[in-house]
Amino acid sequence: MPNTPAAVPAISVRGLSRRFGEVRAVDGLDLDIGPGELFFLLGPSGCGKTTLLRMLAGLEAPDAGEIRFAGRDVAGLPAHRRGAPMVFQHYALWPHLTVWDNVAFGLVERGLPKAERSPRVAAALERVGLPGYGRRRPAQLSGGQQQRVALARALVLEPGILLLDEPLANLDAKLRSEMREELGRLHRETEIAFVYVTHDQAEALSLADRLAVMDRGRLVALGRPEDLYHRPPNRFTAEFLGEANLLPGTVRELHQAAAIVDTPLGPWAATGETAGLEPRRPVQAAFRPEAVRPAEGEGAPPGGAGAPAANRFTARVLRARMTGATVTADLEAAARGGAVLPLRATWLSRPGARPQAGDVATFAVDGGAVTVLRETE
Numbered sequence: 001m002p003n004t005p006a007a008v009p010a011i012s013v014r015g016l017s018r019r020f021g022e023v024r025a026v027d028g029l030d031l032d033i034g035p036g037e038l039f040f041l042l043g044p045s046g047c048g049k050t051t052l053l054r055m056l057a058g059l060e061a062p063d064a065g066e067i068r069f070a071g072r073d074v075a076g077l078p079a080h081r082r083g084a085p086m087v088f089q090h091y092a093l094w095p096h097l098t099v100w101d102n103v104a105f106g107l108v109e110r111g112l113p114k115a116e117r118s119p120r121v122a123a124a125l126e127r128v129g130l131p132g133y134g135r136r137r138p139a140q141l142s143g144g145q146q147q148r149v150a151l152a153r154a155l156v157l158e159p160g161i162l163l164l165d166e167p168l169a170n171l172d173a174k175l176r177s178e179m180r181e182e183l184g185r186l187h188r189e190t191e192i193a194f195v196y197v198t199h200d201q202a203e204a205l206s207l208a209d210r211l212a213v214m215d216r217g218r219l220v221a222l223g224r225p226e227d228l229y230h231r232p233p234n235r236f237t238a239e240f241l242g243e244a245n246l247l248p249g250t251v252r253e254l255h256q257a258a259a260i261v262d263t264p265l266g267p268w269a270a271t272g273e274t275a276g277l278e279p280r281r282p283v284q285a286a287f288r289p290e291a292v293r294p295a296e297g298e299g300a301p302p303g304g305a306g307a308p309a310a311n312r313f314t315a316r317v318l319r320a321r322m323t324g325a326t327v328t329a330d331l332e333a334a335a336r337g338g339a340v341l342p343l344r345a346t347w348l349s350r351p352g353a354r355p356q357a358g359d360v361a362t363f364a365v366d367g368g369a370v371t372v373l374r375e376t377e
Helices: 049-057 099-111 114-127 142-156 172-191 199-209 226-229 233-242
Strands: 013-020 023-033 038-042 063-071 161-165 193-198 210-215 217-225 244-257 258-263 266-271 282-287 292-296 309-322 326-334 341-347 360-365 371-374
Touching: 013 049, 023 049, 023 063, 023 217, 023 371, 038 049, 038 226, 049 161, 049 193, 063 266, 099 142, 142 172, 172 193, 199 226, 210 226, 210 371, 217 233, 226 266, 226 292, 233 244, 233 282, 233 371, 244 266, 244 341, 258 282, 258 371, 266 309, 292 341
Parallel strands: 038 193, 038 210, 161 193
Antiparallel strands: 013 023, 013 063, 210 217, 244 258, 244 282, 258 266, 282 371, 292 360, 309 326, 309 360, 326 341
């Protein structure tokens, strides 16, 4: 399954824009999505992700730009002629029709004979785990089952592209987790290009081949989940894709694969990409809470050429919360001039190892876990 767009993308968008009054919901967006890719559009409410999806589906007309599916211009085509069905957050099932008739609806509209419809409907219901449910009506189904019917109704059309608008938002946590696994399985089996809109970082990080982070109608980050999480290109992405500790600072030195940043906690090393950084420019040193570890009795973490011995700091535990597998601690780090900086650390939970409020300890962060963000980002 491809992680990067192929030579002819399943979806290609150029200069796409949509305004609502003074609001630029989508602002001159360019994007390619490869055939068979499981692609996520992620961002906060109002960032433009659903407007973009509706334009791909043909439910919203763009003000400018082009949309191509496998090289074919579809911007002027109605939704039913695009070959890209959409699965909605609220299921949108016909309450007076049986499950079977809901799934068969698109095939009936296309004029497919009943002899050809029946095996396709049966196969679609089998694929989503609902064989034998054909005679029921939507009101007789749970929320998770209704969402499966909505998926079957889209899959029965055998599309090359499937659009999903926050399909799990109305499910409880357990069902959401189960359906997340089901969607991953369906994608692997069908190799359809899925374009999936969500504001749930866990869904995107756990399922996506690639994802795009949107803010105010624009793409602010694009790449594989692991790359964007561990090496965010800007502050918005760092803070939106999970939690991030941010240290203000100034670049002191640049080496081939390391930067030394003067921060309120002293000089910190970041190993990795340094392109675009300049000495004496304001930056943010970003690192995830799970990168923080106790430093007592350990060797210095690697920092790269010219790096200080360790990215260490002393902090007092303000509070600690266990969430099952992990413990999250809010820290007050001792900074220069007697100031303190709020930081957060996350560790695996172990019996008897939970830190207590008031504990003071020294912590360290490996240079490879630190990303330097330019202040303008």
